[in-house]
Amino acid sequence: MIDVFVADDHTLFAEGISQALAAIPDLHVAGTASGGVELIELAEKSRADVLLIDLEMPDLSGFEVLRRLGGSPPAIIVTMHADAERRSQAIEAGAKGFLSKSTPLPELAAAVRAVSAGLDLTPHTTTLRDVLDPYMEPSLDPGAASLTVRERELLTLLGEGVSLTEELAERLYISPKTVKNHLASIYEKLSISDRTQAAVEAIRLGLVDNR
């Protein structure tokens, strides 16, 4: 489970990409920020593994943010204008990756995984796809891999101690009956039989932010 933090002054874009990333099994959005200052404040608290930063932000440019953070956590620059000059500036400022906003989602996900694993993507330019290739598939604990997005959401809540059907239903905006359906499905997939064991598994699988 990799925690990603998204910063973009275009709120809609930040929201959209968050949704998209959250739907990927091994990625989790730790939070979003709509500006550089907010990003610096939140990035440390949220304990993100990887930052996705837009270059063009009104209060603090992506460059400045990179310098202040000093490479920890590692950051990937995502920009509308992926030209050579910005690219070299971003690298100089400490970016671990540099991607266009038109990058396909699976490739972005792969880049996140690669950077999270400690890779620096900036030395590679033309052969980027080859570098990312080993990271194209979600790497998730077997078992959790077979869970659907919704089932993972439910399981995460259980791992946080939300145990009552009624409360789970309210948190997910669905009927209690549906909660039970999802639970039954989770039990079968993980070879367990009640929510207590499910909570244990949720934590073991790293679905819960326990830091």
Place this chain on the structure above:
Amino acid sequence: MIDVFVADDHTLFAEGISQALAAIPDLHVAGTASGGVELIELAEKSRADVLLIDLEMPDLSGFEVLRRLGGSPPAIIVTMHADAERRSQAIEAGAKGFLSKSTPLPELAAAVRAVSAGLDLTPHTTTLRDVLDPYMEPSLDPGAASLTVRERELLTLLGEGVSLTEELAERLYISPKTVKNHLASIYEKLSISDRTQAAVEAIRLGLVDNR
């Protein structure tokens, strides 16, 4: 929660001290060994935080064990004959503490906490009690501190995914009714209301070996 490993060729002594340590809220016995060779094998696997080693062991003396382990994990020598010569030898071999077998249990516990925190007790001789003073009280998460030994045992099992009353009863050699009594007590002390939340708490409090 500090994991302690006990090595002593006098099995009864090892067992006894294990029982005594396990009854202390913030200590947990990771395992025991009845000889130096066994100790070296098991100490690494068990991931103990602190070793308690008897000097007088038939196959490998405590001195030799200390040298082979090289100070990690930190070890406290416990001996029947706490004379100056053995003491200096033990320190030279890398012991972090040197105690007589007649040391009171609370003091031993304090020594374990101190060494676990990175302290080296060997420089201090006469003023040992003053050094240990800050470590005399169990340092445990508030909440877990109020739990009894038995309640903690039950909670630990829950955190490992043992959820059924019947199975919990078998594991603890008590009646299902008693299990329920303990559970009710745990719920009240931790301000929770079911075993799912209890399992979450057990893990959060570090009662479960999740390494």
Place this chain on the structure above:
DNA sequence: GGAGAAATAGGGCGCCCGACCTATGGAGAG
């Protein structure tokens, strides 16, 4: 365009769980 999966919602049933209550023996504190 038909198959399959996922998310949604519901009904019924048996059993376990949690809440509340009493009770006894042993250990430690005063």
Place this chain on the structure above:
DNA sequence: CTCTCCATAGGTCGGGCGCCCTATTTCTCC
């Protein structure tokens, strides 16, 4: 020597949980 706490054990009762069904809508995939 009491008084309190802990561990043990038991009883009752209502409600929630897990298990087995069916069903519809919306996707994606070939």
